[in-house]
Amino acid sequence: MIKIVLFTIMSLIGLYGYTQDAYLIKGKLSGDHEGYKVFLRYMNPNGLKEFIVDSTYVKNGNFILKGKLASDMVSAKLHMTALGKELDPLDWKNYHKLDQQEFMLQNAEFHVTGPNIKQARITGGPVQTDYLVLLDIIKPLQQKADLISKKMMENAAAGHSEANKELGPKYSSMAKAIEDAELRFLDTHPNSFASLLIVSNQMGVENPKFEERFNKLSTAVRSLSLAKALQAQLDAQKTVDIGKHAIDFVMANDKGVVVSFSSFKGKYVLLDFWASWCGPCRSEMPFINEIYQKYKDKNFEVVAVSIDSKKEHWLKAIKEDKMSWVQLSDLKGYKNDAALKYGVMAIPRNFLINPEGAIIAKDLRGEDIEKELSKIIK
Template identity: 25%
Template sequence: MKKFLLFASVAAFAVSCNDSLKENEFLVSGTIDTIYNGKQVFLKEAPKERMAQPVALDTAVVENGKFTFRGMAETPQERFLFIEGEEKNAPIRFFAEEGNITINVNKDTIYNSTVTGTFNNEVLAKYNKLNNEVSKKGQELSQEYTKASQSQDAEAVKKIEEQFEAFSDEMYTKFKAFIEENPTAEISIQAFPSLLRSQEATYEELKAIFDKLPQSSKDSDLGKKISEYLEKKKQADAAKSATSVGKQVPDFAAPTPEGKMLSVKEAMGKVTIIDLWASWCGPCRKENPNVVAMYNELHGKGLNILGVSLDEDGDKWKQAIAADKLTWQHISNLKGWDEPIAKQFGVNSIPATLVLDANGVIVARDLRGDELKAKVEELLAK
C-alpha cells in the first residue's frame, strides 16, 4: 500500500527549505500576500473519480505571508491547495513528490499561482502555460463564431470554421510535442485527451504516442479509458479504410420512421448522399436548411438522400424530420453512437456524409455546404 504521511507547520518556515530531506520526503514552502495572515490553507487529495470531491489531508495557517507542509510520498501524488475564503476559486494544483517545492500564491488568480522546485511541478507549469494559451484562443474563436452566427454572416462563419480547423491542427501538434518531450511526467497522461479531439489523427499515430508513456500512467483510470478509446479508434479506422473513396458501398438496412426495413440499394438514385445526423446534433440541424435547399433543387435531376440517424428517442427523431422538412428517406436503429451503420463506415463524429455514384461507388466523404453541392452537380452532369 502506498504511504502518504503529512504534518503541517503553522510557524513561518519553522523548517528551513535547505534542511536535508529523507528519501520520499517533500517540503512545500508557500508565500502569499499578508492579507491572508491567520487564514488556513487546506491540503487535499485529488479525487479518484469524476465529480467526486477532493479529500482533506491536512491544514496549515498563514503567518507572516508564509505557510509550509511537509510529508512523505513514495510516488508523485496529485494534490490541491485551497485558501480559506477563496474556496469558490479554482485551487492550486501541484504534485507532492520528493524534494523542495515552492509555491508563490497569486492572490488575483489563485489557480495561476507559481509552483516550482521538482520535476513534475516544473513540467506541470509548462502544461498550465500551454493549456491557458490554447483555452484563450479557443474562447476567442468561439466568441467570434457566436457573433458571426447571430449576425447571419455566412462568409464570416465559414472563415471562422476554417480557423477552427487550423487551430485544431495547431493544438494537436503542440500537445503531441509536449507529451513526447515529457513522456515520464505525471501530467502527460492528462494532456493526452487533447489529442483525441483531432479528427485527422489515426490510431497508429495516437497509439505510438500513448506507448511512450510509463506503465503507471497506462494503468491509471484515465489510462485505461484512453486504451479503451484507442481500441474503438482502431476499429473505426479499419471500417473507414474499408469504406474509403473508390470502394463499393456495403449493403445495409434499418427501420424507417414507419417501422419498415429499407436498404441502401432501395434508396439509391443517380447520385446518393448518405447523411449521418441526429436530432440532438446542433451542427447537423444547422446544416439541414442547406441540404434541404440542395435536395429540392436537384432531386428531380437524380439526387437521392438517405438519412441515417444516431438518435435513441424515436419521437424526437420523427419530430426533427418534420420540423426541418427533411422530405427524403430516413432509417435508424435508434442506438445512438452504437448505431451499426455508423460503425460500418467508421463514423465517430456527425454530421458526416458519403456521396455515391449511380453504381454505389463511394466518390466522396464528409463534404458539406458548397463543396457537397459542387460534387453532386458534377456527378449529375455526367
C-alpha cells in the same frame, strides 16, 4: 465537431503513476450563488449517452462532490443552475445557456475556483494538469468559435437556419485555426495525454492524415487502451475509405417503413449521419436542403441516419429543420447499426456514393457539398 466516443479511457496508471481510488471535487466560487445547484455528469462508459451522476448545493460559496470512478478517467462536465431555472444539459439548444465546463475527471482531488463554473479554473489530477496546458493555448480561439456556434444554434432553434449559410464558413475558419494550434502542440508534446486527445478528435479526417498524426505519439502513449481503440477504429474505417463499396444496412424510416440502403443503388447518394442534439449537424441542414432541392430530380438522394435514441426528439428536429429527404433511425443511439458499420465516431459525418455504389467523397461540409456535386451531376 461533436465527437462520439465509443470507448472508455483506461490503463492510464502506467503512464501517470496515479493510484488514488476516489475523487473529491472542492468548489469555491466568488460570485453570489447561494443555494445554486451544481451537477456533475459524464458519458456512459459504453457509449454516447451522458448522465448526471451527482449534484450538490452551493453554501457560502463552497460546494463538494465526491465519488469513485470505475475507470481511470472520464471526460466530465460540471454545470450550475439557480433553483427553479434548471435547463436540460443534454438538449443542444441549451449548450451555450449553461454555466458549465468540461474537465478530465480521475480518482483524484480537484479544486474549482472562480466567479462561476464556466470561468472557473479546474485543477487537480495528472491528466487534467496535462490537459490545461493545451486548453491555455486554444482557449482564445475556442471562445471566438463558441460565439459563432452560439449564434448558429440560436438561428437553428428559431427556425432561421438560412442565416447560418454566412456563419458556417466563419465557424469552419475558426475550427481550422484550433486544429492547427492543436497539431503544433502534438508536434512538441508527443508524450502528453492531451496529444492523444487531439488525435482522438481527428478521427473525422482522412485516414492517411490520421495515421500520420497517430504515429507522432510516443510509444508509451500509444500503449494506452484509448490509443489501441483508436488503432482498431482506424482499421475499421479503412473498410469505408474512398474507393470502397458502400455497406448495405436495413433500417426503418420516420414513417416506420423498413428501408434497405441498397435500394438507392443507381443514384448518387449523400449518406449523412446526424442527431437532433448535435448543434453542428443541425447547422449543416440549410446547405443540405439547398443541394437536395437543386439535385433531387437529377438522380440524387440524401439518406439521413440519426443516432438519436428518442423518437420524439428525432421527429421534432426533422420538422424544425424542414428535412424532406429520406430519414432513417433504429433509435439505438450510439449503437445505431449503420453507424457501427461505417465506423462513425464523430458527427456530423457523411459519405458521397456514386450510382455504382462506390464511396467517392467523405466528410463534406457546407458549400463543399455543392462544389463536389457540381463536378459530377450536370
